[in-house]
Amino acid sequence: MSQLLLPGDLIKGNETSDEEISAGPGVYCDPVTQELVATHAGIEVVTETKKGHAVYVNYNSRRYIPAVGDLVVGVITGSFGDSYRVSLSNFSNPVSLSFMAFPNASKKNRPTLKVGDLCYARVCSAYKELEAEIECMDSTKGQDAGFGLLDGGMIVETTLAYARELLFNESYPLLNILGKLVEFEVAIGVNGIVWIKTDEVKTTLACYRAILACQDIPPNQFDKTIKQIFNDTLKSSD
Incomplete structure (x- = not known):
C-alpha cells in the first residue's frame, strides 16, 4: 500500500x-x-x-538537486585545474568530476574526455554551500560499476519521476518490452536523462521515440505503443 x-x-x-x-x-x-x-x-x-x-x-519536481549516491548522466562542458566541469541539467550549476575519479586513474594515466562527451557517474559529494562532485566509479565499493564515457547513442530528456521509475522499479515493463525487440545498452540518470544505444541508428531512434512516448501513457498500453513505434520507424527508414 x-x-x-x-x-x-x-x-x-x-x-x-x-x-x-x-x-x-x-x-x-x-x-x-x-x-x-x-x-x-x-x-x-x-x-x-x-x-x-x-x-x-x-515526488514531483522539475529541478534536479544532486544528492549523494544519485546515478546521473552528465555532459562535459569544460575543465578547470584537475577536474572536468559537468552539466547535469539545464540552467543549473555545473558539478565537478576529478581526473582521479575514474578506475585505475593516476597522474600519468588520466582519462581524456572532450567538451560535449557524455558520462555516467555517481554523486559522491553534495553540500548546499559547495559545488557538488561526481565520480565515474563507486568509491564505496572500489568498482567501476558501469560508469564512465557513454559513446554514441542518443539521450532522452524525461521528467525526474519517470527516470526514477525506469531506474528503481524493476517491475516497470518498459525496458523488458524493449529488450524483446532489440538488444540495447542503457544508462538512466535520476537527473532526468536517459542514454540509449543499439547496433543500428534506426533501432536506437525507435527506442528513443518509445521511451519518450511511454512517459505519457499508462503501462498497460506500453506493449502496443512500442510495437507500433518500431514498425513505423523501421518502415520509414527503409
Missing part, C-alpha cells in the same frame, strides 16, 4: 526485514542509527532488487 511521506518522516521498512535496503532519491540514511528518513514530500516506493529492497520517495 502506498504511503504519503513528509520531510523528516521515518521510513519503517528497514525495521521489518533483515534484508539489505538501499536508499534512493528523497531518502536519507542516518550514518549513526542507520534509520531511513524522507527528505521530500511524496509517495513511498519500495522495490525488490537482487540484494534486497530499494526505497525512494516519488
Whole structure:
C-alpha cells in the first residue's frame, strides 16, 4: 500500500526485514542509527532488487538537486585545474568530476574526455554551500560499476519521476518490452536523462521515440505503443 511521506518522516521498512535496503532519491540514511528518513514530500516506493529492497520517495519536481549516491548522466562542458566541469541539467550549476575519479586513474594515466562527451557517474559529494562532485566509479565499493564515457547513442530528456521509475522499479515493463525487440545498452540518470544505444541508428531512434512516448501513457498500453513505434520507424527508414 502506498504511503504519503513528509520531510523528516521515518521510513519503517528497514525495521521489518533483515534484508539489505538501499536508499534512493528523497531518502536519507542516518550514518549513526542507520534509520531511513524522507527528505521530500511524496509517495513511498519500495522495490525488490537482487540484494534486497530499494526505497525512494516519488515526488514531483522539475529541478534536479544532486544528492549523494544519485546515478546521473552528465555532459562535459569544460575543465578547470584537475577536474572536468559537468552539466547535469539545464540552467543549473555545473558539478565537478576529478581526473582521479575514474578506475585505475593516476597522474600519468588520466582519462581524456572532450567538451560535449557524455558520462555516467555517481554523486559522491553534495553540500548546499559547495559545488557538488561526481565520480565515474563507486568509491564505496572500489568498482567501476558501469560508469564512465557513454559513446554514441542518443539521450532522452524525461521528467525526474519517470527516470526514477525506469531506474528503481524493476517491475516497470518498459525496458523488458524493449529488450524483446532489440538488444540495447542503457544508462538512466535520476537527473532526468536517459542514454540509449543499439547496433543500428534506426533501432536506437525507435527506442528513443518509445521511451519518450511511454512517459505519457499508462503501462498497460506500453506493449502496443512500442510495437507500433518500431514498425513505423523501421518502415520509414527503409
